[in-house]
Amino acid sequence: MSSVKVKKKLNKLKEQLADIVGTENVDDTTSGRLVYSYDATPNYQSLPDLVVAPGNAEETAAVLKLCSETETPVYSRGSGSNLCADTCPVKGGVVLLVKRMNKILELDKENLAVTVQPGVITKTICDTVEKEGLFYPPDPSSMKISTIGGNISENSGGLRGLKYGVTRDYVMALQIALPNGELIRTGGKLTKDVAGYDLTRLFIGSEGTLGVITEATLKLIPKPEAQKTILALYQDIEAAGRSVSKIIANKMIPATLEFLDQDTLRAVEDFAHIGLPTDVKAILLIVQDGPQEIVDRDIKKIAEICRSEQAVDVQLAASEEEAEKLATARRSALSALARLKPTTILEDATVPRSEIATMVRAISEIAEKYNVRISTFGHAGDGNLHPTCLTDSRNEDEMQRVEAAFSEIFEKAIELGGTLTGEHGIGMTKAPYLEWKLGEAGLQVMRGIKQAIDPKNIMNPGKVFADESKERMVAAK
Amino acid sequence: MSSVKVKKKLNKLKEQLADIVGTENVDDTTSGRLVYSYDATPNYQSLPDLVVAPGNAEETAAVLKLCSETETPVYSRGSGSNLCADTCPVKGGVVLLVKRMNKILELDKENLAVTVQPGVITKTICDTVEKEGLFYPPDPSSMKISTIGGNISENSGGLRGLKYGVTRDYVMALQIALPNGELIRTGGKLTKDVAGYDLTRLFIGSEGTLGVITEATLKLIPKPEAQKTILALYQDIEAAGRSVSKIIANKMIPATLEFLDQDTLRAVEDFAHIGLPTDVKAILLIVQDGPQEIVDRDIKKIAEICRSEQAVDVQLAASEEEAEKLATARRSALSALARLKPTTILEDATVPRSEIATMVRAISEIAEKYNVRISTFGHAGDGNLHPTCLTDSRNEDEMQRVEAAFSEIFEKAIELGGTLTGEHGIGMTKAPYLEWKLGEAGLQVMRGIKQAIDPKNIMNPGKVFADESKERMVAAK
Known part of the structure; x- marks a missing residue:
């Protein structure tokens, strides 16, 4: 298409979008587009043609319908804190922001459920329900900035996955705008619901490739009464791995069981200055929560297990403030490491927990x-x-070695019964590897589902499916 | 097709199936077919043409491939204890039994996981893991006879759903035979895995319409240390409903919280003779499990709440044996009621728990x-x-009134934010109602998925999708 025609088509699309969401909610300025040309993933950037911010579910559905009709790529986006380039508008088209849909609609204490719009910040949900003595467990490290819509699209995990599960385990119901412009509701405030295929969980973790989440009802649980935190220090990484296995084998499931190696420890301490030990090879940060007497009992037993597995020291956080500082320090690991070199590439290969020590060594x-x-x-x-x-992404030779190293890490994780990605998603970064995990037959099932729901391939094209070669409607630059 | 041609085609199919699974595992005798012409659902019966029992995943996949090629309907079947006519071979064709695939393959204590074949009886899994101090929570009332493959296909619930969730929440990985003859593996021994769409949960609860589960890895948790059971007796059903809400609002989640009305109580007592009170309007059977001190504390608080909500009496089970008797009596409710009249139609309309009292009244x-x-x-x-x-299904006039009554019950459940079926499935019995819950747009998404994975519509045709009119390959009678 000639550039004049492209421009004309784009102007028409802009007008049509403005008819749906209002002129003030469509942006085609260079600066406005630049802001949404990248996300938290290093080395991925592409300009969208337009940025649109619908104000409700109906407007979202209408935007999708228009994009289907005009075969315009759509990338739904919360805060863009994902780490697999999932919100990078790689094929041009429209970035769809959920930021105006940012209300907590209902806190239902009788049914232990909270209903929210997709643009609500995760931590806002946690704080709101905790005031009522309730608890929303999923806590991705980005929870201070991430949106719940993004968490659901990526099936975010966090530090409490071991005991409490992940986002998937706390979504009871969804409202979803489909590429054909229809709005559907799945699930309900129900523990049990087997009416039809599990569309709720099909859309959770589908990375914006099937539809846009416009509302979600989340399951809550009573807030644990008490919580205690310990640090176990090791000069031997394998001993830390053995401690993890032994704690679980002793029938205790801690709320949090984090591992940091010496390099990470030093970076975090340098960043946070909270007095972390930096002269040990590894630490485990262990949190147990629940009724006070059970927390006390478990923490005592866990400390004994760590000592029996050659922990050189086990330290109990003296106060809630100190425990909170430790958790915050752990959450800052990525930021702390990111200061050290120009480019930080964070992966999340995942293995059965019995293989942790083997994987760390590998x-x-x-x-x-x-x-x-x-x-x-x-x-x-x-x-x-x-x-x-x-x-440093400018060092081409090193970047090639980095890529080769990560390929080998993925291969090793799968060999050990693990997966390419535990909580960050496939997006662009891991799409070429997905077949390693699912096989061609598994990928074929996914392609069939994608084709059935999004036949024009407008939803987040270029993600998840590696051999995607859908033409962009409008040139991105 | 002439009956000679039909017979010829059928004989050929029989030979081809025998080539895959062995002659001794294909049955076309009238008696053999009769056994599998119905399941636990009253009023549904249809003869299959053949019954086949593959011995492993590869044979299962080969059977499906053959059935796809010959456009033969396939109904996978465990013990047939489902209550929505899901295993009734309504379009003729082949009943595929999983009974020969009945081994527990691995109990992995380090990763708290058990890997099983689909034909293992649910209770066998529970008993096996409990010997090791572990716990598989889903406990459908049919657990003594149901297979795990059936539980997964139906996403079975049970008495512990409130605290522990349902089958869906305990499946970590599946091996599935697809209609195209491919075998795929989904998930892993992993809490976190976001590599691609959640195919594990798409197949859970898909009622045999997408593929056959040939292996499953189930998540286990440590067995609760202690357990206590109480009965709360009411002369006012609403008071029982209020007690339920108040227990949860007080931040306690009992392991089991069952309701029985007077009619059911009388039938159960008449059947089990364990001394249940039959002079009250309703009872709540409440179980709490966990660490001993927490169980003691919760049960005390729960008893107080029940009394404060006009329970006329609260009785503590004196021993584990008595508690077990009460649970067994509750599980026998359907059998007990079924003795009273020729036909028993059991439904499972489900509502948010805050609406329990409203729903019971409705x-x-x-x-x-x-x-x-x-x-x-x-x-x-x-x-x-x-x-x-x-x-009595012979009373046509009454049966029409029964159907009208249940239609109204479904409508009421949905109006209250509930669903048609909490744990029994859609199958044939509720297929005509499914659109009420999902809307046409939701059903359309399901149809797209079904078409993508099973384009010849061989997998359990006539179920879930009401307007299904796929022609049978061979006449059923």
């Missing part, structure tokens, strides 16, 4: 083999590690 | 309006009621 050997710097931290209790490579 | 009013006898019991804590109609 990562370290692979890093050595390719001569790259990889720090490892992560959710040891659920086998979800975050090998993090500190590098 | 059911009673609807029964009166249509002059039919409906007893109600069920899982009050998760809003999953089992209104049970005692009737």
Whole structure:
């Protein structure tokens, strides 16, 4: 298409979108588009043609209908804190912001449920329900900035996955805008509902490739009465791994069971200055919650297990404030590491928890083999590690080695019965590897579902499915 | 097709199936087919043409491939204990039995996971893991005879749904034979896995319409240390409903919170003779489990709440044996009621738990309006009621009134934010109503998925999708 025609088509689309959402909610300025040309994933950037912010579910559905009719790519976006380039508008088209849909609609204390719009910040939900003695457990490290819509689209995990599960386990009902412009509701305030296929969970974690979540009802649980935090210090990484296995084998499921290696520890301490030990090879940060007497009993037993597995020291957080500081420090691991080098590539290969020690050792050997710097931290209790490579994207030779190293890490995770990604998603970064996990037959099932729901392939094209080659409607630059 | 041609085609199919599974595992005798012409659902019966029992996943996949090629309907079947006619071979074709795939393959204590074949009996899994101090919570009332493959296909619930969730919440990984003859694996021994769409949960509860489950890895949790059971007796059904809400509002989630009305109580006592009170309007059977001190504390508080809500008596089960007797009596409710009249129609309309009292009252009013006898019991804590109609299918006039009454019950459940079926499935019995819950747009999404995965519509045709009119390959009679 000639550039004049492209421009004409784009202007018409802009007008039609403005008819739906209002002129003030459509942006085609360079600066406005630039803001949404990238997300938290390094090395991915592409300009959208337009940025649109619908104000409700009906407007969202109408935008999708228009985009289907005009075969315009749509990328729904919360805060863009994802780490797999899922909100990068790689094929041009429209970035659809959910930021105006940011209300908590209802807190239903009788049914332990909260109903929210997709643009609500995760931590706002947690804080709101905790005031009522209730608890929304999923806590991705980005929870201070991430939106619940993004969490649902990515099936976000966090530090409490081991005991409490992930976002998927707390979504009871959804309202979804489909590419054909229809709005559907799935589920309800119900523990049990087997009326039809589990569309709720099909859309959770579908990374914006099937529809846009316009409302969600989340399951809440009573807030645990008490909580205690300990740090176990190790000079031997394998001993830390064995401690993890032994705690679980002793029939205790801690709320949080985090692992940090020395490199990460030093970076975090340098960043947060809270007095973390930096002279040990690894630590486990362990939190138990529940009724006070059970927390006391479990923490005592856990400390004994860590000591019996050669922990050089076990420290109990003296106060809630200190425990909170430790958790915050752990959450800041990525930010802390990111200060050290121009480019930080964070992965989340995941293995069965019995393979944690093997995987940590394998990562370290692979890093050595390719001569790259990889720090490892992560959710040891659920086998979800975050090998993090500190590098510089301008160094092409090193970047090739980084890529080779991560390929080998993915391969190893799958070999150990694990997966490519525990909580970050496939997006663009892991799409070429997805077949390794699912096989061609599994991918074929996914393609069939995608084709059935989004036949024009307008929803987040270029993500999840690697060989996607859908033409962009309008040139991105 | 002429009957000679039909016979010829059928003989060929029989030979081809025998080539896959062995002659001894294909049955075309009238008696053999008769056994599998119906399931636990009253009033549905249809003869299959053949019954086949593959011995492993590869044979299962090969059978499906052959059935796709020959456009032969396939109905996978465990013990046939489902209550929505899901295993009734309504379009003729092949009943595929999973009974030969009945091994527990691995109990992985480090990762708290058990891997099983589909034909293992649910209770066998529970008993096996409990010997190791572990716990598989889903406990459908049919657990003594139901297979895990059936539980997964139906997403079975049970008495512990409120606190522990349903089958869906305990399936970590599946191996599935697809209609195209491919075998896929989904998930892993992982709490966190976001590599692609959630195919695990798409197949859970898909009622045999998408594929056959050939292996499953189930999540286990540590077995609760202690358990206590109480009975709360009421002369006022609304007071029982209020007690349920108040227990949860007080931040306690009992393991089991069952409701039985007087009609059910009398039938159960008459059947089980364990000394249940039959002079009260309703009872709540409440179980709490967990650490001993927490169980003691919760049961004390729960008893106080029940008394404060006009329970006329609260009785503590004196021993584990007595508690077990009460649970067994509750599980026998359907059998007990079924003795009273020739036909027993059990439904499972489900509402948010705050609507339990409203729903029980509505059911009673609807029964009166249509002059039919409906007893109600069920899982009050998760809003999953089992209104049970005692009737006689030979009485056409009454059966019409029964159908009208249940239609109104479904409508009421949906109006209250509930669903058609909490744990029994759609199958044939509720297929005509499914659109009420999902809307045409939701059903359309389901149809698209079905078409993508099973384009020849061989998997359990005539179920879930009401307007299904796929031609049978071979006449059933």
